[in-house]
Amino acid sequence: MQLNTKYHGTKEYNEKDVITFNKGIPGFEGLKKFILFSIEENEMFYILHSIENEEIGIILTSPFTKFKNYEFNLNNEKLEVLKINSPEDVLVLSTVTLDSNIENITINLKAPLIINKNEKLGEQIILDNESYLVKQPLTKE
Amino acid sequence: MLVITRKKGESILIGDDIEITVVKTEEGSVKLSITAPKSITILRKELYKEVEEENKRALNFNEDVLKEIK
Numbered sequence: 001m002q003l004n005t006k007y008h009g010t011k012e013y014n015e016k017d018v019i020t021f022n023k024g025i026p027g028f029e030g031l032k033k034f035i036l037f038s039i040e041e042n043e044m045f046y047i048l049h050s051i052e053n054e055e056i057g058i059i060l061t062s063p064f065t066k067f068k069n070y071e072f073n074l075n076n077e078k079l080e081v082l083k084i085n086s087p088e089d090v091l092v093l094s095t096v097t098l099d100s101n102i103e104n105i106t107i108n109l110k111a112p113l114i115i116n117k118n119e120k121l122g123e124q125i126i127l128d129n130e131s132y133l134v135k136q137p138l139t140k141e
Numbered sequence: 142m143l144v145i146t147r148k149k150g151e152s153i154l155i156g157d158d159i160e161i162t163v164v165k166t167e168e169g170s171v172k173l174s175i176t177a178p179k180s181i182t183i184l185r186k187e188l189y190k191e192v193e194e195e196n197k198r199a200l201n202f203n204e205d206v207l208k209e210i211k
Contacts (some may be wrong), residue, residue, distance in 0.1 A: 026196055027194070042208060044210065057202070058200060059199045059202060095198075096199055097195060098201055098203045100203065100206060102209055105206070108195045108196075110192065111195070124196075126189065134192065135195070139210070
C-alpha cells in the first residue's frame, strides 16, 4: 500500500506494518493507525506517521541512546492491554522537538510511546517521575 | 456535568471503586486523596496538556538540523 505524506514523501507499507494506538495519542485524538519509518538523513530518528491524516508525522527517537539510565515500570494492566509477553516485544520511543539551534532540541522523557513491535499495538504513557522532563535537552544529559 | 459541594473530610464515590476525599482546604487550594484501581490513570490536567502540546511540536520536521545530530 502507499501513503502520500505531506512532508515525508511517499511511503510503501503493508497492512501488517500498521501500528494501532487504541487510545489515540494526546493532541491527535481520533487518529489510531500509524506506520513507523526511520528518517533517511539520520537513522537515529523515526517518524510515526498517521495513515489517516497525511499531515501528521511525529518525530521520535529512542530515549536510551542519550539517556543510558532511563527506566520505568509498565504495570500489569499496560502489559495486558499492549499484549506484551517479553521485553523483546517492546519498542520505546520519545517525541523530539526540533530547533534550528541544536542546543534547544528537546526530548520528552516524561511521556514515552510504548510499542509492541510484534502485536503492532502502541500507547503513549505519562510517567509519575519528577526527574523526567517533558522538555529534556537532547544533546546534553 | 455534576457540581457538588463537599466539606473537609467528606468524600464522593465514582462507580464501584473510586473514592475521592477532601483532606484539606486552604487559601484557594484543595488537597484530595484518591483511591482507585491501578488501571485508572490519574493525572494533573496541566501535565496532560503539556504532553499534548509537546506532541504537536514534534510534528515540526527539519532535515538539515537532523543531519547535524550525532
